[in-house]
Amino acid sequence: xxxxxxxxGGLLVxxxxxxxxxxxxxxxxxxxxxxxxxxxxxDASVARVIDARGHVVAPGFVDPHAHSDLSVLVDGALWSHLxxxxxxxxxxxCGYTVAPLAPGSRSxxxxxxxxxxxxxxxxxxxGYLDAVEAMPLGMxxxxxxxxGTIRAAVLGATSRAPDAAELRAMTAHxxxxxxxxxxxxxxxxIYPPGIHARPDEIAALVAVAxxxxxxxxxxxxxxxxxxxxxxxxxxxxxxxxxxLAGAPIRLQVSHLKxxxxxxxxxxxxxxxxxxxxxVAGLDVAADQYPYTAAHTQLGTILPPDLLALEVDAxxxxxxxxxVRRSVRDAQTHGIPGQADWENVAADxxxxxxxxxxxxxxxxxxxxxxxxxxxxxxxxxxDLAMDALADDRLNVDIVIHCMDEGDLEAIMxxxxxxxxxxxxxxxxxxxxxxxxxxxxxxxxxxARVLGRYVRERGTLPLESAVAKLSxxxxxxxxxxxxxxxxQGFAADLVVFDPLTxxxxxxxxxxxxxPAGIRDVIVNGAIAVRNGAETGARAGQLxxxx
Numbered sequence: 001x002x003x004x005x006x007x008x009g010g011l012l013v014x015x016x017x018x019x020x021x022x023x024x025x026x027x028x029x030x031x032x033x034x035x036x037x038x039x040x041x042x043d044a045s046v047a048r049v050i051d052a053r054g055h056v057v058a059p060g061f062v063d064p065h066a067h068s069d070l071s072v073l074v075d076g077a078l079w080s081h082l083x084x085x086x087x088x089x090x091x092x093x094c095g096y097t098v099a100p101l102a103p104g105s106r107s108x109x110x111x112x113x114x115x116x117x118x119x120x121x122x123x124x125x126x127g128y129l130d131a132v133e134a135m136p137l138g139m140x141x142x143x144x145x146x147x148g149t150i151r152a153a154v155l156g157a158t159s160r161a162p163d164a165a166e167l168r169a170m171t172a173h174x175x176x177x178x179x180x181x182x183x184x185x186x187x188x189x190i191y192p193p194g195i196h197a198r199p200d201e202i203a204a205l206v207a208v209a210x211x212x213x214x215x216x217x218x219x220x221x222x223x224x225x226x227x228x229x230x231x232x233x234x235x236x237x238x239x240x241x242x243x244l245a246g247a248p249i250r251l252q253v254s255h256l257k258x259x260x261x262x263x264x265x266x267x268x269x270x271x272x273x274x275x276x277x278x279v280a281g282l283d284v285a286a287d288q289y290p291y292t293a294a295h296t297q298l299g300t301i302l303p304p305d306l307l308a309l310e311v312d313a314x315x316x317x318x319x320x321x322x323v324r325r326s327v328r329d330a331q332t333h334g335i336p337g338q339a340d341w342e343n344v345a346a347d348x349x350x351x352x353x354x355x356x357x358x359x360x361x362x363x364x365x366x367x368x369x370x371x372x373x374x375x376x377x378x379x380x381x382d383l384a385m386d387a388l389a390d391d392r393l394n395v396d397i398v399i400h401c402m403d404e405g406d407l408e409a410i411m412x413x414x415x416x417x418x419x420x421x422x423x424x425x426x427x428x429x430x431x432x433x434x435x436x437x438x439x440x441x442x443x444x445x446a447r448v449l450g451r452y453v454r455e456r457g458t459l460p461l462e463s464a465v466a467k468l469s470x471x472x473x474x475x476x477x478x479x480x481x482x483x484x485x486q487g488f489a490a491d492l493v494v495f496d497p498l499t500x501x502x503x504x505x506x507x508x509x510x511x512x513p514a515g516i517r518d519v520i521v522n523g524a525i526a527v528r529n530g531a532e533t534g535a536r537a538g539q540l541x542x543x544x
Contacts, residue, residue: 003046004028005523006038010052010494014484015059015470017414017462025057027490030522030537035486048525050518052494056461059469059484060087060139060491060521061445064287064476065217065254065419067091068141069098070116073131074431076536077138078424083512083532084445085468087491087521088140088541089424090476093254094219095148095188099128100173104156105149107311108193111394115359116431125173126180129540137538139521140491142476144186144217145177147205148194159196159308167204174208181542183476184214184250189221189230190300190342192307199237206241206249214543215250215475216241222342224260224401228273229340235277235284252475253286255421256410259294259401260347267406271413278415285475287419288410290447292402293506295356295422295438298395301345301384303330304338311392318389328381348401350380354506356396357435358387366436366507398438398506408458411448417472418464420444427510439509443502446513450501461497477544494518 005027012023012035024038026046043049066089068078081089091097098109101123113120122128125145132141150173154166162170174185185205188194206216216238220230231253238251253274258266277284299307306314306327317323331345344353351370358364364372364387373380387395410416422441425432445468452458459467473482481489493516500515512530519527524537 001026001034001041002028003033003041005048005050005490005520005525006041006043006046007050007052007057007492007494008038010055010057012484013056013058013462013465015466015482017466019462020056025484025492027520027523030490032484032486032488032490035484050494054496055494055517056497057484058465058493058495059482060493060519061085061468062087062472062476062478062482063089063420064252064417064472065090065093065421066424067093067096067422068424069096069143070112070118071424071432072135072137072141073118074116075424075426075429076135077532078141079138079532080425080441080512081420082138082519082526083516084442085493085495085516085519086139086445087493087519088142088473088478088481090142090144090183092144092146092182093186093217095146095186095191095194097125097128097143097146097149099123099125100150100153100176102153105153108149108152108157110311111392115394124180125177125182129180129542133540136536137540138526138536139538140541141538142183142541144184145174145182147185147187147197147202148191150174150205151193151197155193157193157308157310159304161198162201167201171204171208174205178208178212178214178543182214183543184216185209186217188219190219191297195304195307199233199240203237203240203244206237207244210241210245210247210249212543213247213477215252215477217252217254219254222340223257224342224347225262226340227258227263227266227270231270231273235282238282238284248283250475251282251284253284255419256286256288256416257402258406262347264403264406267409271410285415285417287417287472289419289421289440289444290407290411290452291438291440292404292407293398293400293438295396295398295440297393298384298388298397299393300342301331302327303335304341315389315392318385324382324385327385331381344399344401345381348399352400354398354400356398356437358391358395360390361387396435396437408452408456411452412459414463414467415471416467417475418444418448418468419472425510433510436507437509439502439504439506442504442509442511443513446500446516447502449495449497450515454497454500478541479544490520490523492520
């Protein structure tokens with residue numbers, strides 16, 4: 001057998017969940033050619049040989065929930081994710097993608113385009129995929145079609161339901177995206193404009209994905225006090241879409257969590273709720289990032305009625321003292337008739353809300369709103385609205401809102417994939433190195449393998465590798481990735497199980513992990529001994 005790459009002497013953990021075993025892996029071109037005892041093959045006959053003694057050889061990791069939709073056009077290496085051992089990443093999550101572009105969706109996305117210094121040269125989803133495909137990619141990437149962006153393209157920021165013609169326009173955008181290669185449809189039901197969507201509207205778009213054999217990934221309407229009702233909505237929406245389509249749908253609950261002190265301890269109950277749906281015949285699973293804090297937009301502190309305004313109108317409203325009083329009242333007392341609003345200003349509160357990025361206030365980065373309010377002698381709510389107005393809503397936050405016990409209970413479940421929910425970044429980069437972001441963009445895989453496998457014993461190594469590779473690959477519908485098998489794509493990672501560890505912290509997040517030594521993407525060595533090789537063998541993966 002002729003190999004271009006031979007990985008010798010490692011402990012093969014192949015992604016299936018089976019016990020690790022001693023095995024060599026031979027690669028020819030971009031495919032795995034042989035797995036087993038290849039000691040008869042001479043090193044001299046192979047272009048590249050990697051000695052993996054004392055290391056685990058695993059399938060390249062698959063991130064089912066990331067947000068590199070624009071950063072991939074800034075740095076196609078997707079470096080912070082590649083360096084973690086990820087070889088495939090799914091974008092277009094939480095209802096957010098950067099196509100289709102029309103006046104309403106351009107307004108929604110304007111701040112993100114400015115932040116990333118990108119002037120889009122596309123209007124359709126297919127045009128966006130073509131732009132990504134033209135980039136030299138360090139790893140494979142694929143995308144969902146974002147319901148929020150589609151809604152904005154047709155309806156703008158308004159909270160009203162679409163009429164029949166508008167709904168047809170929305171489903172046409174979803175059809176175009178699926179035809180172009182989207183893997184499915186996503187929603188972000190705490191963000192504008194998705195927060196205004198009714199279940200029947202969502203089901204109509206999800207039905208498009210179902211007819212194409214795609215998936216439905218949802219950032220649910222509430223992950224806090226109303227999380228069980230939000231799961232019920234996700235399940236009923238998926239079933240309604242199946243009835244409309246006459247075809248099954250894969251429902252993926254994005255970053256499953258119990259995200260408020262009021263629901264601490266409910267992690268097992270959430271799993272049981274989803275298990276009941278699985279037993280009843282729905283193809284439903286979930287993903288999770290391995291941290292007890294979230295990363296989102298500061299605009300989530302605002303009531304839904306304000307989030308129905310266009311950006312200019314909302315910025316003006318935030319400067320109105322009467323509007324501010326109504327916002328503070330809603331944060332303090334809730335909103336009658338809107339129990340599903342996720343009121344993060346109340347739980348976890350201002351001490352749990354940390355500024356990750358505020359262009360006009362870099363001195364706030366890494367500090368909680370409670371700390372900032374105390375230092376400046378002002379109400380944190382007013383300070384937050386000042387920043388939102390000055391930065392035209394372009395403020396990111398980290399929210400410390402979860403309990404470790406719930407996190408571990410969810411992590412132990414075999415059908416819950418590991419994700420980052422993060423944008424790929426690069427330390428020191430003028431765009432992708434800004435702020436004090438969530439460490440998950442740098443440390444997610446190593447945190448699972450180090451903290452939760454080796455240190456805490458939350459799950460076995462073989463299960464963790466499966467949750468990082470084969471399990472998410474199957475959810476995405478990738479038939480030839482996620483396992484170390486003959487004929488599969490040669491996406492591989494070599495790591496030291498004794499030293500692998502996340503080094504990224506809340507205060508200093510832009511630090512790569514220890515122990516993840518080599519990463520191979522489509523047969524090319526992209527990371528060798530922890531260093532970037534410059535290989536760009538990644539592919540845009542369109543729906544198969």
